[in-house]
Amino acid sequence: MExxxxxxxxxxxxxxxxxxxxxxxRLILRPPPGLKVERVAGADISMSRGEDTAYGGLVVLDAxxxxxxxKVSAAVKLLFPxxxxxxxxxxLPVLSEAWARLNVRPDVLIFDGQGTAHPRRFGxxxxxGLLFGVPSIGCAKSLLVGxxxxxGAERGSVAxxxxxxxxxxxxVRTRDNVLPxxxxxxxxxxxxxxxxxxxxxxxRYREPETTRHAHRLVNEVRRSARGQ
DNA sequence: GCGACAG
DNA sequence: ATCTTGTCGC
Numbered sequence: 001m002e003x004x005x006x007x008x009x010x011x012x013x014x015x016x017x018x019x020x021x022x023x024x025x026r027l028i029l030r031p032p033p034g035l036k037v038e039r040v041a042g043a044d045i046s047m048s049r050g051e052d053t054a055y056g057g058l059v060v061l062d063a064x065x066x067x068x069x070x071k072v073s074a075a076v077k078l079l080f081p082x083x084x085x086x087x088x089x090x091x092l093p094v095l096s097e098a099w100a101r102l103n104v105r106p107d108v109l110i111f112d113g114q115g116t117a118h119p120r121r122f123g124x125x126x127x128x129g130l131l132f133g134v135p136s137i138g139c140a141k142s143l144l145v146g147x148x149x150x151x152g153a154e155r156g157s158v159a160x161x162x163x164x165x166x167x168x169x170x171x172v173r174t175r176d177n178v179l180p181x182x183x184x185x186x187x188x189x190x191x192x193x194x195x196x197x198x199x200x201x202x203x204r205y206r207e208p209e210t211t212r213h214a215h216r217l218v219n220e221v222r223r224s225a226r227g228q
Numbered sequence: 229g230c231g232a233c234a235g
Numbered sequence: 236a237t238c239t240t241g242t243c244g245c
Contacts, residue, residue: 045235049237082236084233090236091235113234123234144234182234 001102004133009093024122041106042210046218055222056094059213066209070104073221088127110210114138115184117169129187136186137194174202
């Protein structure tokens with residue numbers, strides 16, 4: 001699939017922060033009118049302890065059956081360190097390579113990380129959605145910023161995530177009596193739609209099937225690339 | 229200055 | 236993210 005030319009990746013953390021402040025102005029925090037979700041994709045990366053190579057992958061699922069219809073992966077040398085708040089600069093170079101190899105366009109892409117639930121409202125899902133030109137959602141396993149009140153123990157229970165007086169996302173219980181996931185819109189998305197979609201692609205496990213498939217894919221790719 | 233801190 | 240054994244619970 002096509003990439004939207006945004007910028008290079010050889011940046012300092014300082015430059016990355018400045019870029020986030022610029023790029024966030026381009027975000028559209030509402031879904032395209034009449035959005036029909038027939039294909040949902042997940043993205044993830046994997047790496048080994050002392051290695052500097054990252055493996056990135058995307059898996060597109062049929063939204064009705066949740067069966068994979070396309071898988072792509074790539075391996076790239078890591079350029080950027082892990083800095084809380086700047087995760088996209090570490091993960092998107094590899095994911096871009098994988099995206100370029102994809103020949104099926106998903107209607108929505110779910111990232112393993114935050115969307116607007118970010119100190120500058122520009123998490124991985126926002127950056128990725130903008131770069132790939134696709135509606136996107138952030139679905140993280142833990143919070144980066146903000147907090148939320150209690151939520152019911154049943155699947156479907158939610159609680160607003162607030163930060164600096166703003167509602168930036170939603171804690172969502174995807175399974176009864178299991179820790180919630182943290183959902184926030186990325187690009188071309190709003191919070192209610194993001195929550196609805198995450199629940200739609202989550203069934204037997206805490207995390208969306210998209211994320212689980214992508215996670216398995218990149219780990220398989222890394223294991224089979226090991227030693228070569 | 230002190231802690232918190234997606235993956 | 237990754238490194239790892241056992242263990243609690245449905």
